[in-house]
Amino acid sequence: MAYASLESPMVGWVRAPERSAHYAAATRHIAILLFDGCSLLGAGIVAEVFHAANELSSSASHNWIYDVSFLSAAGGNITCSSSIRVWTDGLDARHYMGFDALFVAGGKGAHSAARDERLIAWLRRVHANTSTVRPIGEGRSLLEAACINGVQQRDFGSYSVREEREERNGSEANDRLESMKSALMLIKRDLGIDVARNVAERLMPDAGDSLMSLLGDSTGKSPADKVRAAARWLQENCQRSISIADAAQVAAMSERNFLRRFKMEVGVTPSDYLLHARLAITCSLLTDSELPVDKIARRTGMGNGDRLAKIFRKRMKVSPTEYRMKTRREAGI
Incomplete structure (x- = not known):
């Protein structure tokens, strides 16, 4: 069985880099909720994204750094689905002030975790003061149990074995990319498109086109081109839980301007x-x-x-x- 201790490279993901004494930077607090049987696939890449952002911005005059913590219901070691054990902090009232972002891990243990009343109550309290809450794969079941809006429930119960296997394989293949996109959007907001692009290229060079589309890396394009790119993105991702705010970010526009431009170019609202x-x-x-x-x-x-x-x-x-x-x-x- 593998272990990840406080001194291991795995927990090194969560540490912000040392800064010179004269450099003043605000801290964004990012939490990743784990549980026994969770998958490190998406949770690990989220932590890596913020760690890479800290490294890339450590020598520049950026205003934000990221402090990432792993949390679990009782704290201490949790055993992931790959039998890796990760040290976590426990849940307490300090967290009720919320985080800048909270990611909920996926994995086969998510459905059991969704029945943990203490964990679900904590999610409800923390959600109220947290700017961004994102599930990773099966982590959506915890948010459903907590009745947190914006997460669509999925039910695989009566699929055929073949359909269920295809859905599971597709979900696993997308977990890393989808969780990376959510983290990159936060980095783009705080540190700019250049840092977000460099993080994406460092960690997933083969997914550059897809990631840059979501990040709205459309320099030199006209508003009409940006709207058409966002329309294609809506078409390609319509089966997922997406929002008009996501599409506005693809177009690199404010939501208000995007709504106006979209209706002008396409003839209908983005929602329609x-x-x-x-x-x-x-x-x-x-x-x-x-x-x-x-x-x-x-x-x-x-x-x-x-x-x-x-x-x-x-x-x-x-x-x-x-x-x-x-x-x-x-x-x-």
């Missing part, structure tokens, strides 16, 4: 555009798959079956089930 993209995939799945309506709703970013039914009746004038029967009958299926 996103809804149309999700409806198109939903209609295809209703016709071509045997998935239940609730599963389709979750898989296409539409929330749940009840919400999908309301949207369908408003937009399509029929229920999802009626649409499925009608299109299959017309197609002779």
Whole structure:
């Protein structure tokens, strides 16, 4: 069994670099919540991103450094799914003041952790004073249990074995990239696009194009080009839990300016555009798959079956089930 102690390179991720005495920098407090059976895949890359940002900005006149801490319900050693043991700090009332960002680890232990009443109560208290809360993979189940808004519930319970395996493999493949993107957005805000770009290139050089698109690295592009890039991003990511604020960041615009420019260039609001993209995939799945309506709703970013039914009746004038029967009958299926 492997160990990570306070002196190990793993916990070295959390330390801010030494600064000269005359240099005054404010500290951003970042917490990563771990639990037994968690995965280090996403949690580790989040810590590495902030550590790299500290290193890259240590000799420059930037105003922020990052202090990253690993937390768990009881503190002490927790055993990750890879059998690596990591030392963590316990939860206490000091954290009720919140963090600049809180990341919740994923992994097979997330569903058990979501039943820990003390942990869920702590999340509810801390969330109120924390600027950014991001789940990593299965970590969303803890936020669902805490009834924290902005996290879409996913249910793999009645998938076929093959579908479940494909979803799990896809999630694992995306965990590292998605958690890195969330951390990079914070670094871009605090230290600028150049530092965020350098961090991305250092840690994941092969993912540069995807990461730069999210970061809004669109220097030299016209507002129309930026809006079209954001529209493509909305189309490509419509099945995930994304927001219009995320799309505005892709376009490197303020949210207010993005809304105005998007309507001008595309002819509809970003919200309507996103809804149309999700409806198109939903209609295809209703016709071509045997998935239940609730599963389709979750898989296409539409929330749940009840919400999908309301949207369908408003937009399509029929229920999802009626649409499925009608299109299959017309197609002779």
